[in-house]
Amino acid sequence: MFSKPYLDDELAVLWASISDIDQPSTEDHVSIDRYLESGKRPYLKPLYDSLAQFDLTVRPSYERRLRLIRNFRLLGPNGEHPIFEKYCLQTRDDDLNRCILIYGSQNGIYPKKTRLLLEELKQCGYRGHILVRIGGFPNTANGGLKICHVPYSFKAAFLKEAQLLGYKNVLWLDTAIHPLTDLDSLFKEIESKGIFLLEIGTLLDNAPSHLTSAAETLHLNPQLYSKIKHLSSGIIGLNFSKETPISLLNLWLEYIGQTLPNSTWFPEELSLAAAAWKTNFIPSQTFGEIVCSQNELDQIYGRFSLEFFLDCSR
Helix, strand or coil: CCCCCCHHHHHHHHHCCCCCCCCCCCCHHHHHHHHHHHCCCCCHHHHHHHHCCCCHHHHHHHHHHHHHCCCCCCCCCCCCCCCEEEEEEECCCCCCCCEEEEEEEECCCHHHHHHHHHHHHHHHHEEEEEEEEEECCCCCCHCHHHCCCCCCCCHHHHHHHHHHHHCEEEEEEECCEEEECCCHHHHHHHHHEEEEEEEEEEECCCCCCCCHHHHHCCCCCCCHHHCEECCCCCCEEECCCHHHHHHHHHHHHHHCCCCCHCCCCCCCHHHHHHHHHCCCCCCCCHHHHHHHHHHHHHHHHCCCCCCCCCCCCC
16 A cells, blocks of 8 residues: 655654664654654644644643644653663563563653553563563664654554564553453463454544544545444554464554554554454454443452553543
8 A cells, every 4th residue: 555654854854864773872862852842743734733623622632632742752851761671570581472561751650650550560460571661662673763753653663573572472551551460361362362452432433533634544434434443552462473463563564654644633543443454353342341440440340351440640
């Protein structure tokens, strides 16, 4: 579908200023952060233009989401360098069967949320590896920085990095997701089914959050919205010993590389939904079946299928 990644004049200047995209210097990170903060970034224009379509009751939440997209940083507020850590819980260093990925940007509360989720995974009885990144960008050693300007693309980049490191069953968790079990049953499902994705209705159910300008770049017209599942990107499980999960991830990364398909209010979720639909994957569960909100815990904790709760801190 796509011949080559998106590029505009501003991005071309940025990439040309970096001598080695796979081994960026501190100065390179500073240049990228400066671009993310103050660059023209014309691919974000549809988001600014679409704010007027929302009424005053919901517009503040979209304005805040846009600020989060625009405020993404690789370095900390005081120049703190990226952090990468690996933990082996109840397993060997060379056991690559299970891995959980946690990423937090250097913005606001996200480093703290990353550390909290790590501690919760240690306490819940999880067995396997955990890769933690705070700041920087995943898969930098393999060109990952070339998509760092695309909103929320770090999720797919981290999954690709885990695949290249040789991990088999890999689980991405947003820092807003908190475990309630040892996650053993979830990893068994990833191993047996190959892909673990959760739906939140259809694209039609979530309109107008999926901007037409972004969907059209994926050849998704509104008549298809009722047929395509909106997928949560908060919990993503892939078994990299199978071909279909790898194909899905590669197609998702291809869409992300075009940038424009991700210029919408759920950037990574629209492109993920399109990749899953075009690889004929149908999610077997809804988000609400295994995840509850934090304020629901007292009422429904102990429900057999519940694996996580979701916080509202952003």
